[in-house]
Amino acid sequence: MLAFRIVSRFLARIAPPVALSLAACGCVGTADDPLASEAAALSRPPAITPPMGWNSWNTYGCAIDETLVKRQADAMIASGMRDAGYEYVNLDDCWMATSRDAGGNLRANPATFPSGIKALADYVHARGLKLGIYSSPGPETCVGRGLLGAVQDKHPGSAGHESADAQAFAAWGVDYLKYDRCTATKQEAEAKFALMRAELDAAGRPVVYSINPDGAPSSKPWSTYANMWRTTPDIDPTWKKGFAQGWWSAGIVDILDLNAPRAADASPGHWNDPDMLEVGVTKSVLGGKATLSDSEARAHFSLWAMMAAPLITGNDLTQMSDATRSILTNGEIIALDQDALGAQGVRIQGDGTREVWAKRLADGSVGVALLNRGRSTTTVSVTWSAAGLGSANAHVRDLWAHADLGVLARGTSLPVPSHGVVVLRASAAP
Numbered sequence: 001m002l003a004f005r006i007v008s009r010f011l012a013r014i015a016p017p018v019a020l021s022l023a024a025c026g027c028v029g030t031a032d033d034p035l036a037s038e039a040a041a042l043s044r045p046p047a048i049t050p051p052m053g054w055n056s057w058n059t060y061g062c063a064i065d066e067t068l069v070k071r072q073a074d075a076m077i078a079s080g081m082r083d084a085g086y087e088y089v090n091l092d093d094c095w096m097a098t099s100r101d102a103g104g105n106l107r108a109n110p111a112t113f114p115s116g117i118k119a120l121a122d123y124v125h126a127r128g129l130k131l132g133i134y135s136s137p138g139p140e141t142c143v144g145r146g147l148l149g150a151v152q153d154k155h156p157g158s159a160g161h162e163s164a165d166a167q168a169f170a171a172w173g174v175d176y177l178k179y180d181r182c183t184a185t186k187q188e189a190e191a192k193f194a195l196m197r198a199e200l201d202a203a204g205r206p207v208v209y210s211i212n213p214d215g216a217p218s219s220k221p222w223s224t225y226a227n228m229w230r231t232t233p234d235i236d237p238t239w240k241k242g243f244a245q246g247w248w249s250a251g252i253v254d255i256l257d258l259n260a261p262r263a264a265d266a267s268p269g270h271w272n273d274p275d276m277l278e279v280g281v282t283k284s285v286l287g288g289k290a291t292l293s294d295s296e297a298r299a300h301f302s303l304w305a306m307m308a309a310p311l312i313t314g315n316d317l318t319q320m321s322d323a324t325r326s327i328l329t330n331g332e333i334i335a336l337d338q339d340a341l342g343a344q345g346v347r348i349q350g351d352g353t354r355e356v357w358a359k360r361l362a363d364g365s366v367g368v369a370l371l372n373r374g375r376s377t378t379t380v381s382v383t384w385s386a387a388g389l390g391s392a393n394a395h396v397r398d399l400w401a402h403a404d405l406g407v408l409a410r411g412t413s414l415p416v417p418s419h420g421v422v423v424l425r426a427s428a429a430p
């Protein structure tokens, strides 16, 4: 019933022709027949919960090729990440040749993706995964702007080729498009994002549509067009950079503060995107060091889950430390992120050092994250009423210790390590 309500809400918010065809086929979320799994996957509304997957950018920047991407897909399976819910294998910038072909068609770089994108999509589909791709509404993608420091070749964006590119993505079997403003102007951005939405619908293959407006204004909420929209500058594998106006990269808590006020914009099928995960990333693609400790990485992952953020990893999946793997595959934290209610968690208390975050969940329980932004261990307190539970007593489970804490009256106070979290799930108890 709940699933039906969520799907109905989703259908009410997407373009009428798509909503009608999904509703008319009666296939939304119903097919259990494994033989119909490809058809079922195609008919399910994309991103009804926050998308989970891997993207090439945070570790590899432009240094990608088809062998590397296939290895990441294989590692997603071997590491248990596919079983934990990760699904998308996403190419970021630089997968394409530096120019279109003589007919104006977008094509893969023949040196690095000689088999082409269709073959790569077939490879990941055969393993129960999905393929994502990257383009821009401008004439060029972002990397040609000197993003990586060293001079990089310019790569074509989709400006003026939206229809052909959307058709090509569908023909190749692409399941996810990251569409990054880059060289489109702020003034034209909304119309360009809307245009690609229409062309993706016309091409007829369901895709997760992930946009990066990069500060452009819009007359309608970005959820009108997209499944997810970036709310922040580029993430860096650092706890805090001290975001200032005009900076284009930010640390974990800088991004937390930028994404938190957007909570009301999230709902099933539509997510704020505080950028991809830096858990286990060992070097900043932007040039600096990666400095996240395991405790900071645990906090980063937990807070992204509390904010119902897409969980798109950016690390090398073939070489994960035990700590990284256990963070990324913590099913109890992932369940907070993927909860069917689709409510983005909010900060309910904060004194600059100690914070409490609460996320309403579909079964009436609440996720509670106690965050310590300070330099030494401190005690953080919460009451169940402040967390919105509506019950004085709560069954409480610690989602990192994987331990039941029993029934706790009124609330609790727990020690939280520096730059760390304790994450609880509290359900009403008599």
Ligand code: GLA
Pocket (backbone or CB within 6 Å): 057, 092, 093, 141, 142, 143, 147, 180, 212, 233, 234
């Ligand atoms: C922008 C985006 C990044 C990445 C690069 C690629 O900076 O924010 O996530 O996609 O472009 O050039």
